[in-house]
Amino acid sequence: MIITRPRDWSRIKANLESIGARRVFLMGCGQCATVAHTGGEPELREMAERMAEVGVEVTGWTVGEVTCHLNGTRLESRKHQEAIDAADAVLVLACGAGVQTTADAIGKPVFPALESLFLGTVIRNGIFEERCQTCGDCVLDQTAGICPVTTCPKGLLNGPCGGMWDGMCEVLTDRECTHVRIRKRLAEQGRASKGTLAPKDFSTALKPGAVDIHDRKAER
Ligand code: SF4
Ligand code: SF4
Numbered sequence: 321m322i323i324t325r326p327r328d329w330s331r332i333k334a335n336l337e338s339i340g341a342r343r344v345f346l347m348g349c350g351q352c353a354t355v356a357h358t359g360g361e362p363e364l365r366e367m368a369e370r371m372a373e374v375g376v377e378v379t380g381w382t383v384g385e386v387t388c389h390l391n392g393t394r395l396e397s398r399k400h401q402e403a404i405d406a407a408d409a410v411l412v413l414a415c416g417a418g419v420q421t422t423a424d425a426i427g428k429p430v431f432p433a434l435e436s437l438f439l440g441t442v443i444r445n446g447i448f449e450e451r452c453q454t455c456g457d458c459v460l461d462q463t464a465g466i467c468p469v470t471t472c473p474k475g476l477l478n479g480p481c482g483g484m485w486d487g488m489c490e491v492l493t494d495r496e497c498t499h500v501r502i503r504k505r506l507a508e509q510g511r512a513s514k515g516t517l518a519p520k521d522f523s524t525a526l527k528p529g530a531v532d533i534h535d536r537k538a539e540r
Contacts, residue, residue, distance in 0.1 A: 324356050324435060344408065345410045347411070359433075394425040457525065464502055
């Protein structure tokens with residue numbers, strides 16, 4: 321899931337002031353931002369209170385089911401058309417993808433209320449860890465399901481680096497070195513050492529990424 325954190329309040333205020341917005345509509349997200357406790361119902365209520373404190377009227381709010389889903393967001397916004405029409409701007413409590421679908425779906429100035437941080441794993445409620453950088457040339461098949469690109473703070477595909485000490489990482493000293501973990505887990509699974517991984521082909525993750533599954537089906 322996409323991990324987000326609240327955006328600096330002064331930036332949100334400045335965005336609204338830049339267009340003289342006195343009324344806003346709030347859009348949250350029922351998926352990642354709800355799980356991250358950044359864009360669910362409680363956070364929207366809190367944002368509505370903050371808006372009231374600075375004299376901005378909230379014309380309405382909704383938590384979109386999947387805000388990064390363009391058609392879903394179009395549908396959701398139609399349900400709240402009157403409140404959106406009454407607003408000068410829409411503040412989106414979702415990841416950057418959700419902000420962009422909202423901007424596509426709504427003909428109003430749209431501003432982000434969150435910062436998008438990373439693609440993360442939910443360790444448990446409220447604890448998230450970055451595990452993948454969507455590099456497009458995955459090596460997890462060779463690394464016993466531990467991503468060296470993301471979980472080694474130096475992003476080393478092969479390691480350990482010279483700073484590893486007693487199995488622990490020299491940068492994040494409270495964590496075991498990623499490359500030590502990879503070796504251990506491969507051994508636990510009775511698999512041969514991965515050896516040296518070949519340099520990655522970063523051209524497979526050209527930005528901006530786009531996938532059309534209809535083309536993909538035709539290729540099969
Ligand atoms: S190798 Fe690339 S795709 Fe695989 S987990 Fe790591 S960053 Fe993600
Ligand atoms: S100690 Fe291991 S995980 Fe830490 S930076 Fe060096 S190679 Fe990466």
